[in-house]
Amino acid sequence: MSEAAERQGKETCVPVLTASNVVRRFGGLVAVNNVSFHVKAGEILGLIGPNGAGKTTMFDLLAGSILPTSGDILLNGTRVSGEAAHLRIGRGLGRTFQIPRPLPNLTLIENIMLAAQGQAGEKLLANFLTPWRVAAQEKAARTKALELLELVTLSHLAHEPARVLSGGQRKLLELARVMMADPAIILLDEPAAGVNATLLEVIIDRIRDINARGITFLLIEHNIDMVTRLCHRVLVMASGQLLSEGTAEEVARDPRVIEAYLGGTA
Structure with a gap:
C-alpha cells in the first residue's frame, strides 16, 4: 500500500x-x-x-x-x-x-519518473555531495515506474516516445503518472x-x-x-x-x- x-x-x-x-x-x-x-x-x-x-x-x-x-x-x-x-x-x-x-519526445518511463516526489537529484548540490543517494532514488523511481506501466498494460512500450500513443493509451499513461506521486x-x-x-x-x-x-x-x-x-x-x-x-x-x-x-x- x-x-x-x-x-x-x-x-x-x-x-x-x-x-x-x-x-x-x-x-x-x-x-x-x-x-x-x-x-x-x-x-x-x-x-x-x-x-x-x-x-x-x-x-x-x-x-x-x-x-x-x-x-x-x-x-x-x-x-x-x-x-x-x-x-x-x-x-x-x-x-x-x-x-x-505527455512530453512527446520523452519515453513513457521518463514521463512517469518526472512525477516522482521528493527526489534529491532535483537539488544541484545533492548531485555532487550525495551522488549515491541520488542514484539510489533514481533506481527506485525507475523500478516503480516500470511497475506502474505494467499496471496500466503499457510496459511493452516503456522505452517508446510518448508521441506514439493513441488517445486511450495516453489516458492510461497519465493514470500511471499520477500514481507515481x-x-x-x-x-x-x-x-x-x-x-x-x-x-x-x-x-x-x-x-x-x-x-x-x-x-x-x-x-x-x-x-x-x-x-x-x-x-x-x-x-x-x-x-x-x-x-x-x-x-x-x-x-x-x-x-x-x-x-x-x-x-x-x-
Whole structure:
C-alpha cells in the first residue's frame, strides 16, 4: 500500500476531501454557487451534469488550479483553500486531465519518473555531495515506474516516445503518472472521452484495481454507463449548484436531473 493510502487509512473518520459552501465568481458570472459535499475514504465518487454545469471549475478549485471566491476546501481535514496545486499534490491529491499532454519526445518511463516526489537529484548540490543517494532514488523511481506501466498494460512500450500513443493509451499513461506521486485521492477528468471501447474497458479495470489498493477517486464523466458501473455515489451539478446526490439509479430517477439534462422530458 502506498504511503499516501496508509495515511488516508489512519484517518477514515475524516473525509478525504471536503468542499464547504464553495463559491467561484468570474466577474458577474457565478460558475460555482455555494457547493458542499465530501468524498469518503476508499470510494469512487462521480460528478456529472450537463455542459456548463460548473464541473470543471469545481475540479479546478479542488485541485488548486484556481482559488475559491469564498468557502473552504479541506484535504484530510486540513484547510487547503488558499494553497497552490503543487502543494496539494504533496498532500496526496492527484489530478488527470480530459486531454492528456505527455512530453512527446520523452519515453513513457521518463514521463512517469518526472512525477516522482521528493527526489534529491532535483537539488544541484545533492548531485555532487550525495551522488549515491541520488542514484539510489533514481533506481527506485525507475523500478516503480516500470511497475506502474505494467499496471496500466503499457510496459511493452516503456522505452517508446510518448508521441506514439493513441488517445486511450495516453489516458492510461497519465493514470500511471499520477500514481507515481503516491496520491490518496485522484481527480479524474473525463477518463472515457475520446477512448475506444476496448481501451475503455482497460481503463475501467485499472481504476477498479487502483481503488482496491485504497486509493479514492472523484471523477467527472459524461459516459453514464461508466459512471453506473464504477461509482459508489453520484453528485449532479447544474447551473453551478449541486442538484442531486445518491446512487446512479437514484439520481437517474430524480425529476430535477431529468429536467436539467432533457428539459423535462422523460
